[in-house]
Amino acid sequence: MSAKECGHDDDHRKTLYRRLFAAFLGLIVLILFIILLIWLILRPTKPHFILQDATVYAFNTSVPNAVTTNLQITLTSRNPNGRIGIYYDKVDVYAAYHGQQITLPTLLPPSYQGHKDITIWSPFLYGNAVPVAPYVGVSMNQDQMAGTVMVNVKVDGRIRWKVGSFISGKYHLHANCPAYINLGSKSNGVAVGPAAVKYMLTLECHVDV
Numbered sequence: 001m002s003a004k005e006c007g008h009d010d011d012h013r014k015t016l017y018r019r020l021f022a023a024f025l026g027l028i029v030l031i032l033f034i035i036l037l038i039w040l041i042l043r044p045t046k047p048h049f050i051l052q053d054a055t056v057y058a059f060n061t062s063v064p065n066a067v068t069t070n071l072q073i074t075l076t077s078r079n080p081n082g083r084i085g086i087y088y089d090k091v092d093v094y095a096a097y098h099g100q101q102i103t104l105p106t107l108l109p110p111s112y113q114g115h116k117d118i119t120i121w122s123p124f125l126y127g128n129a130v131p132v133a134p135y136v137g138v139s140m141n142q143d144q145m146a147g148t149v150m151v152n153v154k155v156d157g158r159i160r161w162k163v164g165s166f167i168s169g170k171y172h173l174h175a176n177c178p179a180y181i182n183l184g185s186k187s188n189g190v191a192v193g194p195a196a197v198k199y200m201l202t203l204e205c206h207v208d209v
Helices: 003-042 134-146
Strands: 048-060 066-078 085-097 106-108 111-113 118-121 124-131 148-163 171-182 190-192 196-204 206-208
Touching: 048 148, 048 171, 066 085, 066 134, 066 148, 085 124, 106 124, 134 148, 171 196
Parallel strands: none
Antiparallel strands: 048 066, 048 196, 066 118, 066 124, 085 106, 085 111, 085 148, 148 171, 171 206, 190 196
16 A cells, blocks of 8 residues: 555544544533523422421530530421422431531431422431530520520532433532520420420521532
8 A cells, every 4th residue: 555545544534533523522512502401491499498396305515615415306398390300319417506516417318309399307416515616605505594596407418400301410409597496485385205395496498509
């Protein structure tokens, strides 16, 4: 084979590779465009979270610069989308006070939420003598003397959207539920056993996805 024929074959091969690459790139762009178009048409809306109630079993600073917390909460999530389902893959719930986490994270069971569906969770949130900054312990004692303590119930996790048979990648879910709990008198709640009190809250949470 002459050098001229060899050079011609190389040019032909390069042209073929360019065309294959262009076709592959065009296919990727088309798929991404279709996904974007579906996304814009359906306009997925983030789920709505509501903190329904909190049962307080323990909430004190009996140890200096440490907080003991034992709560059970009722948390509801509603999927407002009429055509999009939501997979809750890994979702943790914990309590925070003045920006500091005061309970261990409680893992919620993985679940799927259909169109317009409502999911209810009732996790326990525990924290035994959790170390906190000195100012946090002082602030908590002051709040307890005043009779009202604000606890932030926080939700952190990963969710996926489902449209027909298409399932999206994972998105980070964060919800913050500020709860003002009136500890001044048990008459503000419902006694549950000898020491626990349930407080009805029905507070809407701020959700970011």
